Amino acid sequence: MKKHITTFITLTFLLCLQVVFGTDIMAAPEAVGAMDGLTTLWNFTGFANIDYFNLIMISVGLFFIFLAVKYDYEPLLLIPIGTGIILGNIPGAEAYGVYAKDYLTSLVASGQLDAGQATPSVLEYLYFGVQQGIYPPLIFLGIGAMTDFSSLISNPKLMILGAAAQIGIFATFLGASALGFTPQEAGAIGIIGGADGPTAIFLSSKLAPHLMGAIAIAAYSYMALVPVIQPPIMRLIIPKKERAIKMKPPRAVSKTEKIMFPLIALLLTTFISPSALPLLGMLFFGNLLKESGVTERLADTARNSLINIITILLGITVGASTQASVFLTTDSLKIFGLGALSFIVATAGGLLFARFLNVFLHKNNKINPLIGAAGVSAVPDSARVVQQEGLKTDPNNHLLMHAMAPNVSGVIGSAVAAGIMLSFLL
Structure with missing residues (x-):
């Protein structure tokens, strides 16, 4: 034809x-x-080699960009990823994508190309940072340098809510196993429930590299859709009366506490889960740069220039890895379905545990159960959603600072969970 x-x-x-x-x-x-x-x-043109699978993926890339521009859904992530999806699905450009080596090797094997001409592409070099798990720890360094743990330090019990939300990870692991994925694949898929893109990429690069594109796109998609997915669940589980609970303002935290926290947290979390050292080590190192007060220049680089550069490289290469031939499979559809389920379970787990925790708290010290939804690691979007839902119930009820405690503890919790998965499954 x-x-x-x-x-x-x-x-x-x-x-x-x-x-x-x-x-x-x-x-x-x-x-x-x-x-x-x-x-x-x-x-030799893309028009002659076009396939409707390529058109589907290009449409997905354009849709991601549309969501970022029109609705401001995680634009710093969705625009690079969307552009990468388009780049990775230009027909006839296989020799210039992230899988160029495999494509060129097949041409050499078939005699269509000399071995000396099979040189890697630029995107393939940049994708090396994803494959080897280099980019996620650097992202965590930047996150640590921009995160204020004061709300968590002032009210440590809220850390339990961040841990409770990680139930989505283990529930998804069981679901993926039931659908026929190997234990390693199920572990990599399960981390989507933490709503933490860098952690999902880090774990999948170790356990299931062949599923990394689908897992990363699913994780970042659901992170971007936090304002859409979480509010209905919050209203369904938490009665209006409980959504109106006002919490006491968090106490002031001293500089000494802020400096000691990353050091103590680093030792505790890495002793519990040594495999999570690359992520947690960089997270708390970045926070120490911020709170020490004597390394502001390094902290500024980590939370601005460095994290921006890595975000660009990570987004564009992860997007480019979603070539239609390797992405549009039954497994990818299963991963997206499991990802949605895990996100719902994680959100519900945080909300329900917050209600359960209130049973044991004095009536003057109750917590607003809405903040349980911030236990997923989508920082700071899930905390913002909690703030918005609180204001809808009571225009004078500000929950943002309280929600940041389970939100940042969710980041720590998902990294610990990833380390545990890695220890058992690698």
Whole structure:
């Protein structure tokens, strides 16, 4: 079919030239050579090699960009990822994508290319940071340098809510196992429930590299859709009366406490889960740079220039890894379904545990159960959603600072969970 279309377009072009110049080009000996040249040119274009799977993925990339621009859903992530999806699905550009080595190796094996010509592409070099788990720890360094743990330090019991929300990870692990995924694949898929993109990439690069594209896209998609997914669950589980609970303002935290926290937390969490050291070590190192007060220049670099550069590289290469031939599979659809389920379970787990915790608290010291939804690691979006829902119930009920405690503890919890998964499954 493509051959007939090519011939038709070429003949039409030549006939147009004949009409314009008044010359019988079709009868000229050069016409055959010109026609072959045009045919060869056409065969090398993306139009000649287009597949409807490519169109589907390009549409997904454009949709991500639309969500970022129109609704401001995680634009710093969705625009690079969306652009990467488009780049990774340009037909005929396989030699310049993140899987260029595999493609060129197949051409060498079939005799279509000399071994000396099989050189890696730029995107493949950049994708190395994803494959080897280099980018996620650097992202955590930047997150640590921009995170204020004061709300968590002032009310440590709220850390339990961040831990409770990680139930989504283990529930998804069981669900993935039931659907036939291997234990390693199920572990990598389960981390989507933490709503933590860098952690999902880090774990999948170790346990299931072949599923990394689907897992990363699912994790970042649900992170971006926090304002859409979480509010209905919050209203369903938490009665209006409890949504109106006002919490006491958090106490002031001293500078000494802020400096000691990353050091103590680093030792405790890495002793519990040594495999999470690359993530947690960088997270608390970044926070120490921020709170020490003597390394502001390094902290500023980590939370601005460095994290921005890594976010660009991570987003564009993860997006480019979603080539239609390796992404549009039954497994990918299962992963997206499990990801949605895990996010719902994680949100519900945090909310329900917050209500359960209130049973044991004095009536003057109750917590607003809405903040349980912030236990997922989507920082700070889930905390903002909690704030918005609280204001809808009572315009004077500000929950943002309280919600940040389970929110940042969710980041720590998902990294610890990833380390535990890694220890058992690697």
